[in-house]
Amino acid sequence: MCDENTVEDNKKYLKKAGWFSRRQFSKLTAGSALAMLLPRVAHALDVSERDVMVPTPDGMADCYFVTPSSGTHPGVLIWPDILGLRPAFRAMGKRLAESGYSVLVVNPYYRSATAPVIPEGASFADESTRNTVFPLARQLSAETHMTDAKAFVAFIDAQAEVDTSRKIGTTGYCMGGPIVMRTAAAVPDRIGAGATFHGGGLVTDNPDSPHLLVPTMKAHFLIAIAANDDERDPEAKNVLRETYDKAGLPAEIEVYEGAMHGWCPPDSSVYHEAQAERAWARLLVLFATALT
16 A cells, blocks of 8 residues: 555665665656656557546546557556556556557546646655645545446447457556456446556455455456565455455465565556566456456
């Protein structure tokens, strides 16, 4: 979960790894460098991209839609991390579209602000960034997650580029992890696969804990856990495994050793290319098998 503990964990990790300068990292995350950080997709498809406004019960959500330039393809819904929709997640969505999916990347904060909500190159380690995103994140709830999920899935299904005969996939990072699970529960007949990467709060003691919704889902799951998140809550993975087993749903649940909370987005200070690529490969396997 993104909090002050995450900041301290990542500072220790970066110091040990030799990252002493945020200025160096800021240069790396500027502009087109983000796309260059992501390895090229083999046999990448040509894609078309556009900014879209998606109607929801609470207003219009500004989102990014990217799809192969020809044909129809399975839909995918991407929930960003706590820093929201920004160039890094546009690059990630585009890469997935190049692999053969029609992808909607959403702005979870549309009720309060249009994306991006932080300047390019901003870091969660900076207090000013946390002071911007924490209040936005606190305005969301289990209820808004569910209502938004239904609206975004309906939008995806209405697009001509989407093959509605196939299931939809959804991915979430950091705070997007719980939203993925709630999406799978909100629209169980459409969501065939869900994947969370360093998702926070998947198992809690609260009555609205995401893991309690598993029996209502029909999706196959990939849950990729950061090493430091597992250290703070080592029992969560066991609860998740038991819960999915009881529901009879396939779920690959694994701790990614050496990968810190936030290791997947290419603009993260703790981006771990090897483990991010491993998670990406497992995602593609999941979608290939579950989005039928």
